[in-house]
Amino acid sequence: MKIKTALTSALLGMSFMAASAMAVDLNMVSGATGGDLAFDTAKLADFAKETGINVKLVPMPSSTTDQFGQYKLWLAAGNADIDIYQTDVIWAPQLADQLVDLTDAAKDVVKDHFPSIIQSQTVNGKLVALPVFTDAPALYYRKDLLDKYKLAAPKTWDEMAKAAKTVTDGEKNADLQGFVFQGNAYEGLTCDALEWVKSNGGGQIVEADGKISINNPKAAEALERAKGWVGTISPKGVLAYQEEESRGVWQTGKAVFMRNWPYAFSLGNKDDSAVKGKFDVVPLPAGGEGGGSAATLGGWNLAVSKYSKHQPEAIKAILYLASAKIQKANALEQTHLPTVVSVYDDADVKAKQPVLVKWKDVFLAAVPRPSAPTKTKYNEVSNLFWTAVHDTLSGNGSAKDNLGNLEAKLTELKGDGWK
């Protein structure tokens, strides 16, 4: 009966739906791409069959900067046409004012998720978004090349640099690079550099209590180390690389190491990849004393707009998409890292997606960007940080001086407290 209702309503359109009390049309904007978009569409179709709530996906360009600007404008103008927003992990504090508080609606399920992720989506005691999957980068390395030179997967950055040098020197191939990462001046560099600093025991730029910690010798040491890579084990052009440029170099077999997100794993194992079956991943290297591996926390969440005219239905939809059942399907079909802890121990997942289980270690070392303590100023903080790092990597000033300047600018920005 329900299937028939859905079908007929699709055919007859609005007139019929007005008559049927069950059917509600919602719009969900999402920057999801390709396979993810297809996955969401399929799951939302199932959801419509079960509940009579139709959620239509409005795709957005994949540039997160563009998405953020649009969402902000739409929300500020009270756009009632969009009910559900798919949000980046760092957006919660900046959009919180215009999102519905999900604390009550999700009180039965929050305990199933990793507490750190729930924490990242909680602003002033208000849960503003539900996580659907998480993301964390790892170190990709060429197993075949390391084996050839009898090297083990590196545990520290210096080991990594040494191994990269040994291999590139030995191969005598001008096109072979040692290490590629995301060095362009953009949010990605904030992620990369946060990992260098944190793994070296240099803190996380702004600490959870709002204290600006970035100007310290450990952090400067980490940046100087990275600067030493540019032009030696990494090409100079790495300063313009985002994720895809790195993957381009890597997947054509022109790099020994790469720092990247999980998406590069399945693409690198496709038939047309030059590195198929020749590589593996390990958690990102640690710095020196006092540091351990650190991976920047990424991932996506769903939030309901305060201006939605169908809030109860919208909340129902996001609870469905964030449920353990859908997260498991997402892990199996799309290789996404679940935020529900129990999914990692699921027998199917263990059997079919061993790489995810491996990634659980990476995830456990995940570090959040300082979006929670810096609140609405996060983007500016991140911009100042990546500019300081990019300047250091390009040779404009020493890490010590640039971090000193950065501290002054952050202090000015903070004023009498992050708002």
Next chain:
Amino acid sequence: MSSVPENGTPIRNELFAGRVRSAWLFLTPMIVTLLIVAAWPLSRSIWFSFSDASLGHFRDAQFYGIKNYFKTITMDSGAIHHFGVLVDPAWWNAVYNTFRFGIVSVTLETVLGLAVALVLNANFKGRGFVRAAILIPWAIPTVVSAKIWGWMLNDQLGIFNDILLRLHIISEKIAWTADSNYSMFTIVMVDTWKTLPFMALLILAGLQQIPGDVYEAAEVDGVHPLSVFWNITLPLVRPALMVAVIFRMLDALRIFDLVYILTPNSSQTKTMAVISRENMFDFDKLGYGSAESTVLFLILLITVIAYIKIGRVNLEGNN
């Protein structure tokens, strides 16, 4: 060339008044349309620049005086600090970048555009094809052409370095968009590539307006081609050229998308519009970004008025 009969008989005056009436009738639809489309958004931007508006709360923005432009804060220590767009080094750096870009690219585009237009105005086989072909760069959406160039200019995988290496013009791969020595050059190059057709086509339309027998007469008289160009073509095409340059200049000084896509965060190429967008959207400082846009507007206005005065562009249409 005067377009309207000067004062004459009473009948002429009556005719003149009638013409002015119908002129306003003709102007009204355009003026009304522009008022609806532009008046509100433009005045909102100016209002935001005097308010504490943020993108999240722009509808309940409070009046803020000129604090976005200039404000003085006395610290507890007694030190006095100045803030605001007018004393923001990042902003003035953007102004410098924009003018550097604007002057170089518009000059380049005008000279090349004139050359291309002259070629297209000549008679030769395959002219139609060439005419269509030169429009291609303009026809590709900037969103896409910036990506195509970003791809071609990639240091490791791009074809641009490959060509230059093969031709032995460069000896090692250059990171065109990342290297601060080359990023501005890169933006100018891609912009020139993209907007050359616009200039060429506008100038060509001006050239088409010149009656053919002017040239025939010159040829019969045996005037040197260079002299023909300098004394006949250039003066006749000048009005079209001046307008083309004005609009190119306005576009160049507002350049946004190319920089935003190719080198979004490089301080060597960050322009006025880019930094304004960054403040409005990324940093949630709508008031501050709007103040930057308003200053940009004033700078453009002054530039254009100066250009019109110095270039003696005839606004009134009378000699």
Next chain:
Amino acid sequence: MKRSPFWNFMFYVFVACILIESIFPFYYAIITSFKSGTDLFNISYWPTSFSLENYRQVLFDGNGSFLQNLWNSLWVSTWTVAVALTLGTTASYALARVRFRGRGLLLMTILAVSMFPQVAVLAGLFETVNSLGLYNTDWSLIFSYTIFTLPFTVWVLTTFMRDLPIELEEAAIVDGASPWIIVTRIFLPLMWPALVTTGLLAFIAAWNEYLYALTFTASSQANRTVPVGIALLSGSTAHEIPWGLIMAASVIVTVPLIFLVLIFQRKIIAGLTAGGVKG
């Protein structure tokens, strides 16, 4: 004009340079559009593989929404040009041929509209679009695009109309023709080069616009345009940029414009000679 063989040769060398400069990136886009997978990352000067798979995916996957985008773009751009040319022609006749007080100021004000960066008016424009009830319709775009096409059109047409000889009009005025007749019967036929040129440039500007199109529409089927459609093309996973698809889409988008130019270029050449107003 006759040229010596040397200059003739140099002339064609220059033509060849122009051609290569204009076409090469497009050519590169075409050969890239035939590639897929890792092959994309390999540099090649000649087509190494020939597969229309990318074109099929762009056009027919996603329930034909790209075709719908193409249609929307065509619709929006055509209307934008129609509005700009209609309002522009009448207004520029008044501005170019009739003397009245404040003419220079009016021209300057029209120009000033183009002096705000597009991003700066986004918030205000969104409010206007919303309050007129145009949000998420084609008219929001046609409406907002006039903000940049109209000033440009008015200015270019005014310059052109001003240069037309006065004798044209005098005879008509003496015959008692109304201004409307003068514009439509006498000026329009002479304006073809300028009309086609400005129309074409306005069309391309509307066709390529991205920021407003993304902000004022939120439904991929009904009213999003091609640049947004291209920005929405995505790889199978996040971060992956589908170069093959993007290039295929760019080629599809550019081809109609090339046809448009080929169709109208005779009109651009037509010039004054067609009007019989020599000297």
